[in-house]
Amino acid sequence: MLIAEAFKMALAAIGTHKLRSSLTLVGIIIGVASIIAVMTAISVIQTSIETELAVLGTQTFQVQKYAAGGPMSEAERRKIMARRPLTVEHANLIRERVADADLVGAELWSFGHAAKYRDIATNANLTICGGTPEYAENNTHYVQLGRNLTA
Incomplete structure (x- = not known):
C-alpha cells in the first residue's frame, strides 16, 4: 500500500x-x-x-603551397609565401611515380580580376582557375551542357 x-x-x-x-x-x-x-x-x-x-572519394588528396585555411600569424604567412611554387612538372612527377593514383592534375588560381568588354567592366572580384584535363573530375565539377573550355 x-x-x-x-x-x-x-x-x-x-x-x-x-x-x-x-x-x-x-x-x-x-x-x-x-x-x-x-x-x-x-x-x-x-x-x-x-x-x-x-x-x-577516399582516394583523393591535394598538395598545395598554401595552408588549407584558418587563422595564421604574419610570420606563418611569410613562411608559406616563401615556399617554392608547385608546377605542372611536380604533377607530372607524381603521375609517373605514384602508380596507384588514378588521376593527377594541376590547377592554378588567380583572384581579383575584372572582366571587360568594350567600355563595360565588372568589379575586380572575379576568380580565374585553370587546370590540366583532370581538373574537372578531381574537383567534381561536371559540365551539364557543352564542354569545358580548352586552350
Whole structure:
C-alpha cells in the first residue's frame, strides 16, 4: 500500500499546485524538444559533410603551397609565401611515380580580376582557375551542357 499511497499524495500535490505543475511540465517539454532539435541539427550537418566528402572519394588528396585555411600569424604567412611554387612538372612527377593514383592534375588560381568588354567592366572580384584535363573530375565539377573550355 505504500506505493499506492505515495501515488495518491503525488496526484494530490499536482492538483493543489496546478500552475507550478504545468510550468514544470512546460519546462520539461521545452528542454526535451531543445535537445531533440540540437541532435537533429548536428546529424544533418554531419550527413551533409559526409556526403560532400564522399563525392571526392577516399582516394583523393591535394598538395598545395598554401595552408588549407584558418587563422595564421604574419610570420606563418611569410613562411608559406616563401615556399617554392608547385608546377605542372611536380604533377607530372607524381603521375609517373605514384602508380596507384588514378588521376593527377594541376590547377592554378588567380583572384581579383575584372572582366571587360568594350567600355563595360565588372568589379575586380572575379576568380580565374585553370587546370590540366583532370581538373574537372578531381574537383567534381561536371559540365551539364557543352564542354569545358580548352586552350
